[in-house]
Amino acid sequence: MWLIAGPNGSGKSTIVEDGFIERISNQGVRKINPDLITRDLLTRDPSMSQREANLEAMREVDGIVDQLVSLGESFAIETVLSTDKYKPRVEKWQKRGFRVALIFVTLATPQDSLARIQIRVAQGGHDVPADKVIARWDRSLKNLAWFASRADFAMVFDNTVPGNVEDEPVVLASKEIGGPLILHHPHLHPRVRDELRAVPGIVEEVEEANGSSFGNVSPG
Numbered sequence: 001m002w003l004i005a006g007p008n009g010s011g012k013s014t015i016v017e018d019g020f021i022e023r024i025s026n027q028g029v030r031k032i033n034p035d036l037i038t039r040d041l042l043t044r045d046p047s048m049s050q051r052e053a054n055l056e057a058m059r060e061v062d063g064i065v066d067q068l069v070s071l072g073e074s075f076a077i078e079t080v081l082s083t084d085k086y087k088p089r090v091e092k093w094q095k096r097g098f099r100v101a102l103i104f105v106t107l108a109t110p111q112d113s114l115a116r117i118q119i120r121v122a123q124g125g126h127d128v129p130a131d132k133v134i135a136r137w138d139r140s141l142k143n144l145a146w147f148a149s150r151a152d153f154a155m156v157f158d159n160t161v162p163g164n165v166e167d168e169p170v171v172l173a174s175k176e177i178g179g180p181l182i183l184h185h186p187h188l189h190p191r192v193r194d195e196l197r198a199v200p201g202i203v204e205e206v207e208e209a210n211g212s213s214f215g216n217v218s219p220g
Contacts, residue, residue, distance in 0.1 A: 001069075001098050002029060002076035003086065003147065006105035007137040008128045009116035011159040011169070012078050015105060021076055025101075030068060030075040034061050069093060081147065082139040090150055099177070102151035104144055105169065106192060108160040110137040141191055145198040152177050156196070158189050 002021055004012045013033060021029050037057040042048055048056070061077065068075045079086065090100050107113050113133050121127045148154050154175040172192050175181040183204045186193045196202060
């Protein structure tokens, strides 16, 4: 199962819709996006409040996930990861024989999240209250190390993307099946670096003056 995680507005949906998972897994994966389910509920029943639609969407998501787990089918689910909801589930799924892959997409600051959300709203997308965006940005990053340490496979992206629209997100950290978590750019995103140093056995790539790099195992 794939957790597509990160703060509001970080670009999770874009990565999923771009066929990223299919390219690196060589298999089709059922994708579950709570935001799309919420939007569909509001379209079908305009009398529902946003809160009611959110709660109903989460119930539908839980039902879909439980069904897919019982069938032993691969799936991907989007989440801000700002609560502990998926911690016991990850442990349960791994005991059932599932491999857990984490794709975490973040931005440099909560203000970057707010700016991207406003662009999304201008294009007809959904809004998120600013206070929730800021609080979730912090809680999401605080949960990163727990999930990265338990994931069988992981990639952590910085999607702040200064410059032109052709710039690609930067891979801050990665973890292959059976290997350690490797922090590739420890100076690029200090908050991610500091959170991930809690992962046991993390390896930090250090840039030497001549441009080569070597691995440094963090005491975390």
